[in-house]
Amino acid sequence: MKQAIDWAAFPDARGHFGPYGGRFVAETLMGALDELQAVYEKYINDPEFVAELDADLRNFVGRPSPLYLAERLTRELGGAQIYLKREDLNHTGAHKVNNTIGQALLAKRLGKTRIIAETGAGQHGVATATVAARLGLECVVYMGAEDIQRQSPNVYRMRLLGADVVAVKSGSRTLKDALNEAMRDWVSNVDDTFYIIGTVAGPHPYPAMVRDFQSVIGREARAQHLEMTGRLPDALVACVGGGSNAIGLFHPFLADESVAMIGVEAGGEGVATGRHSAPLCAGRPGVLHGNRTYLMEDDNGQIIETHSISAGLDYPGVGPEHSWLKDLGRATYVSVTDAEALRAFHRLTRTEGIIPALETSHAVAHVLDLAPSMRSDQSLIINLSGRGDKDLNTIARLEGIEL
Amino acid sequence: MSRIAKRFAETRAHGRAALIPYVTAGDPAPGVTVALMHDLVAAGADLLELGVPFSDPMADGPVIQLACERALAHGTSLRDVIGMVRTFRERDRDTPVVLMGYLNPVERMGSEAFAEAAGAAGVDGVLLVDLPPEESADLSGLLERVGIEPIFLVAPTTSSVRLHHVAAAARGFIYYVSLKGVTGSRSLDTNELGARLGPIRALTELPLGVGFGIRDAETAARVARVADAVVVGSAIVRLVEEFPEAPEQFRAAASALVREMRTAMDAARMAEAPATV
Ligand SMILES: Cc1ncc(COP(=O)(O)O)c(C=O)c1O
Secondary structure, eight states: OOOOGGGOSSSSOEETTTTTEEOOHHHHHHHHHHHHHHHHHHHHTTTTHHHHHHHHIIIIIOOOOOEEEEOOOOOOOOSSSSEEGGGGGGGBBBTHHHHHHHHHHHHHHHHHOOEEEEEESSHHHHHHHHHHHHHHHEEEEEEHHHHHTHHHHHHHHHTTTTEEEEEEEEETTHHHHHHHHHHHHHTTTTTEEEEEEOOSOOOOOHHHHHHHTTTHHHHHHHHOOOOOOHSSEEEEEEOOSSSSHHHHHHHHGGGOOEEEEEEEEETTTOOOGOOSBBBHHHHHEEEOOOOOEOOOBBSOOOOOOOSSSSGGOOOOOOHHHHHHHHEEEHHEEEEEHHHHHHHHHHHHHHHHSOOOOOOHHHHHHHHHHHHGOTTOOEEEEEEBBBBBBGHHHHHHHTEEEEE | OOOHHHHHHHHHHOOEEEEEEEETSSSSSSHHHHHHHHHHHTTTTTTEEEEEEOOTTTBBOOHHHHHHHHHHHTTOOHHHHHHHHHHHHHHSSSSSSEEEEHHHHHHOOOOOHHHHHHHHHHHOOEETOOOGGOOOOHHHHHHHTTTTTEEEEEOOOOOOOOHHHHHHHSSSSSSEOOOOSSSSSSSSOOHHHHHHHHHHHHTTOOEEEEEOOOOHHHHHHHHHHOOOOEOOOOHHHHHHHHSOHHHHHHHHHHHHHHHHHHHHHHHHHHHHHHOOO
């Protein structure tokens, strides 16, 4: 009945995932995107490039990251076996570096001398500043003024690494505004500048390119799970901001029909309150930041302010491939509130000795409900996308402690 | 003949370059916009570009970003902007009006509903900054059916291959973005401009407008020597900030700037006339 989809054939040549994706930018950037697409298509299957990328991922990032059976949490929840894909153990503390390593290698091949990036939680900014330092490239990171406040340890890390961190004070002063500002920089300096987008959003080829660089997560996890258990997992769970850690885990499993995929969005104060960051759960399709995707907008098509305790999920859009997977029913998307994420943060920290990022805590929170509903001969993988060091100030402040 | 084509035929016949002021609709307040449009025409505007405010104006510099924020603070919607054009048309049936903005508000209203309402109100052209020709076929079809001309941008970075696409999709006039940057950035280099317009002229009969970075009468005059139209946006919108509590004074200052540009542009063309005729 259901026709098998050739997942590798998407996006199409113009960047479409069904009705989503595409390239919606001002004319000035079209040439740079053509150039980027050409260099990405040329190198992504080039043996020499792949070898260099693999070597960097192994020797600089520390891959492969472990797939870890969280025994105590599994026992406490009394359901599915819970495996953690330990992206928090990567150099710089999150999955973001998988992508910045790849894009920086492309920037080098294009002869660009200046790197720019947007960042929310600062993890992508740190990962970008890190690769820029390593290659000796100038680096400018745009960050919402509000995020600079709540993720100050990462701001300091970026500055130590030599990056110029620019506070963005327009709009809602968070990730979406940082992305606007980075785009404006790119338009103005397109000749010498490479824009490293940190998630699977933006105009084509970014959603496909970032997915390809992040898919190392799913390829490893699939092989590791098969080796450890002799079978595939029953479910994959990942938090979704722009959706890069989620698609990185999901994509290599798309053809495995028995594997369920669940993306967890930030429910903020609760989806019913309107104060959240859950476009797939509560938004509708529109066009923002170069692609067509689910968005949070008002009745007049203006993008509305989002709310989440986690800066990395505080974004009104989502990568276009997720919009498509949602419509197809291949993945499902749920939301978790700030309060639930905080409880999960403490729970994982106390039961497994792993302090997760607040973004990641959303995925953990969903599993606290999901795992007990599954049988103990079933298993699931949580993408443990990042570690919580950057969030200690936020957590401490909530508990009335100034660090 | 469309209102835009007719207007360019007139300016050509008079040997002058068209002057196209841009203002953001609803800035500094919705009640100001229609009166301002009439002022600008009286001061010498040939066409008007009316910005549709958007929450995330990615291709705009700080001046127009703030204009969008002010307009949105008053709740100015795409439907409101169309209503302003309808009111403007009650007293002005000749001056073409081009809506300039971003795609998302149009998609939210619905492309068909938008085309119908805009056509009925007397909108002549639509330029959506983040809608390149490759993605525009559906909307352009709907617009053309109601007599609205889809306007497209060409940039210094546009390749010759893309130039063919743009030239094929464009109607009304082609808007040449005169610098690599957002609206209102550093002044453009008028020396190179003539050479840049050559390859575009080879591909299209459409008039060429030039905008982004035209700040003063002197630059407008230099652009007027080589282009069919001069688009001025941030230089006008910036004046709102000078008179935050006094929209009347803003209107007067905007009119004065347009008048000054008009005079300088016409003088520049006159000075050229003996050589070219
Ligand atoms: C640890 C971590 N997880 C997840 C995210 C969300 O991004 P994405 O949805 O692209 O994985 C971020 C973003 O900053 C992050 O730092």
